[in-house]
Amino acid sequence: MPKYQKQFRILVAVDCIIFGFDGAELKILLVKRDLEPEKGKWSLMGGFITERENFDRGGARILKQLTGLEGVYMEQLHAFGHPDRDPSERTISVAYFALIDIHKFENQINSNYHAEWFPVKKIPKLIFDHSNMVAKARERLRYKSAFHPILFELLPEKFTLPQLQSLYEGIFDTEFDKRNFSRKIHSTKLLVKQKDKDKESSKKGAYYYKLDKRRYAANLHAFLNIIPNPVIFNRL
Amino acid sequence: MPKYQKQFRILVAVDCIIFGFDGAELKILLVKRDLEPEKGKWSLMGGFITERENFDRGGARILKQLTGLEGVYMEQLHAFGHPDRDPSERTISVAYFALIDIHKFENQINSNYHAEWFPVKKIPKLIFDHSNMVAKARERLRYKSAFHPILFELLPEKFTLPQLQSLYEGIFDTEFDKRNFSRKIHSTKLLVKQKDKDKESSKKGAYYYKLDKRRYAANLHAFLNIIPNPVIFNRL
DNA sequence: TAAATAAATGTAATTACAACACTTATTATA
């Protein structure tokens, strides 16, 4: 088999923008970089692609290294290739974003990495072009979640409508009418009402819901219409 | 500056899915590959990234090499990285899709490449994973054009409503009611009616329109709603 | 001058959406 002799070869990395939701705020999981250059600075979790690995697998491996989680919602975001993005040697990076249930992570955290959750509105200075990656991931999350039911991935198995609404409101940085919101959510028929209530955050308590997994799996690519029109228009 | 000594480096290519519309069908521009392996087979236009080039520039360079065109609508599609996608040596490819006015290309074609337009519904067998790339690009084009006014990029400066409609109909593989279509298009206020008509395709002749370039530039990211609801639901 | 062809155009019924306020369940406290 012939070889491409004269071309030059480049380091290829995968970086992960890991989103979580703690009930109040959308957050991103960052690590303190453990190799030079920029050692000790805040960074996305990432790593070089290995010889027999495609991007999806690389992303999944890197996510698992840090969080211990598998089978997580992940999606390729964008390939970043500015020639000077890594000052020590040209490296391209294929960025992925992941949506995880923040509570699952807490049990499985890999303490080899110094990892910390940061609210998306208070992200520290990041190495290289990682801030661009985060900005692009937030944009994509808004765009995608405006049309597709993916935000459930950020919630625990049982969640309440007020929790769900506050997640949407956080991502779109606005407030929705709860009657309209509830009607729209129910019209998707994706939720199954439970018998028990969450009494943590109110005296009356809010009913828990679970995803109807069958319908959910069949509707991941379906179109929702949760976001009121003027909002969609201004924010996407 | 420290180096990442132990990692392995990979060839990085950019491939372009170049869409054109001849008035009747959506087409893709393919070339006969001029190097081994797979020399002489049909392929997307592509090339290796050079040392001081980012992906956007690489894509633009490759598009210009073949078509002579600059300032064309281009968008990063996806990074493809299966370890065996190129049998001779591991190569990753960042795919871009471009929308060009097929008539502009005809004047500027670079005859160093044996290039040919193929209807998207009759694409020949392609090298490597290029068929996947084409499939993904078609999907993205449907998705994006369902919400954003990008299909104008495929049309000449002056075009008629029937032409525009047939473009939409081709991409969504369905037929629209022309009264509703016309109303929706006009409601965007993106078109300026010309005084002359296209008499080629009918006796009565259809009025030409041009884009209102100002409004168009301001609305590239705006949301349209051209595609009737049941269609969107079934096709995206 | 009649026939053929495709363009252009308007209306009415239906549906989707947004705006809006009160009642209910529960707990804590007076």
Next chain:
DNA sequence: TATAATAAGTGTTGTAATTACATTTATTTA
């Protein structure tokens, strides 16, 4: 034990958007 405080839950109405649908018009050719 009655009352106040808190957040959850729920329905209706007006408006805007969307769809379905048929006839007239301009032009060319036979």
